[in-house]
Amino acid sequence: MTGDEEDADTSASTDEAQSPEELLEDLAELLFRQVHPKWIDDGSPTSQAFVPTKKDAGALSIARGSLTTAERAFQHHTTVLNLESAGSWAVTVGEAETAGLRSFGERPTGNPHGFIDFRELGRKASERAGKILLARARDRGCLHPAGE
């Protein structure tokens, strides 16, 4: 665990302003994940889409369901960030927790960007967690564009 993360975990209630991360505790909150079209086969994303890449440094980017929608998250990704996406898939904070992962939002509050924390995980644990997230996201299906 990094120093920043420890702050977010232990000091959030007493000194929120000093931590850029906010531990998400609403287990039902949806976390939208954009999946690149090259990582879709036969309608399903790869589990790689639910594991951070090297440049992510252990933080799997998501958009918070309490602050945006699947559609707005998709549009932000494709038009503002100008990146490719086949659609918004989603897991909940609780599902990530079941996979052994904590989820964080970013301060200042109101910014929909957040991340699921893989920072302490090795390959096996990351692959395991990614597969559990994939299964939950696929159960839910692509939320936008619908029918993807």
Next chain:
Amino acid sequence: MPDTSWSLRLPVRGRPRTRRPRRDTGGSHNDRVDGTLEPFARLRLTGGRFDDGGMPVAALVELAAYQDLVVGVAKELYLTAHPDRQRVLRGFTDSFELRLRTVEEGSAQPVLERVKPSGTLLQHDEFVQARELIDQAVEAIVAKLPLPESFPSDALVLFNRFGQTLRPDEAIELRGIGSSGPVYTREVRRDLLLKYGNVYLEDVQDIGWVSEVDGDKMRCLIRLRLGPGTAVAAPLDELTFPHVKDVLAPKHEGPPVRISGVGVFDADRRLLRLDALHEVTPVDDAEALDALDQRLNEIAELEEGWLDGEGVPLDPSALQWARRVLADLMTFEIPRARVFATLDGGVQAEWSLEGQEVSITFEPGGKLYAIAVNVASGQAREPVFTSSSVEEIAQFVLQAS
């Protein structure tokens, strides 16, 4: 779990069988042999099929090929020692006979014993010299050294048969009568053969499409899935001809067929033609195979930075490996995998089977990574494969179903 494969095996013994006392029963063949055998060579077969105990019956051809190799080298040695002769003495070949009575433990270790011709003493003759020279030649190739000068180059071609059925993860240690010896592999065999000529023979198992059949010349053209882009010639016989004819479509390629045979390869490992065609059988699920190939072709086109600036093009070896294994897995009734490129140039195959998420990653550099996760319990299996055989991979995937 369904039975995914079967094979016949000879049992191994912890110790060589004690020789029965010689009996005088009128001179039957067995009794003549019994008591007149002397150890000639132990071939220790390791890896792949040989690590499961016993000796696969299909590998017995290697023992016959070894005997032929010894005889061939011995003949050349004899002719070199007798430059006035054009051929060996009558009965020379028949004077050398190897028998297999024991397969010892330690992978599979057949003990080859030489039949001593009646009324003679075994000595350091051409056959023993041939065995020693074969060992020295293999040793030299392993050490990247020139062949022994006394090794008859005309005999090198005989290595085409010996080791032809070896798989990439298998080897034969030529122990002679000692406790260790040089290790003979597919690579060593290929290097030996390329010392002699420009081509070598190797077993081929692949999927192909027949595009032409010539009934008069008993040959056909087959484009192989893992082979060169163009069709190669293959001989036909009475067994294979009807099967090949059945899958020929007028003016274009017919449905895919699984073939096994012997290929002729050049020094760059390119398949030039098939020297023999043993088996031709239709592919069970041609549509799934087509979908797999389309997907593999799709990811083969990925360029540098294909994932929002990240990602390198696929490693050709990893792609070829995935192409072979994923098609072979279909013969184990494993559904077509979802296939993805990885950012470092590998290929990842994924299945969702009975509440488990399973993946196999063909990584650049020849590594295989596999993991299966029960998404309800969170339990993960991350096997370390002892070989890269399709059977072992299939067993891993099938454990999830």
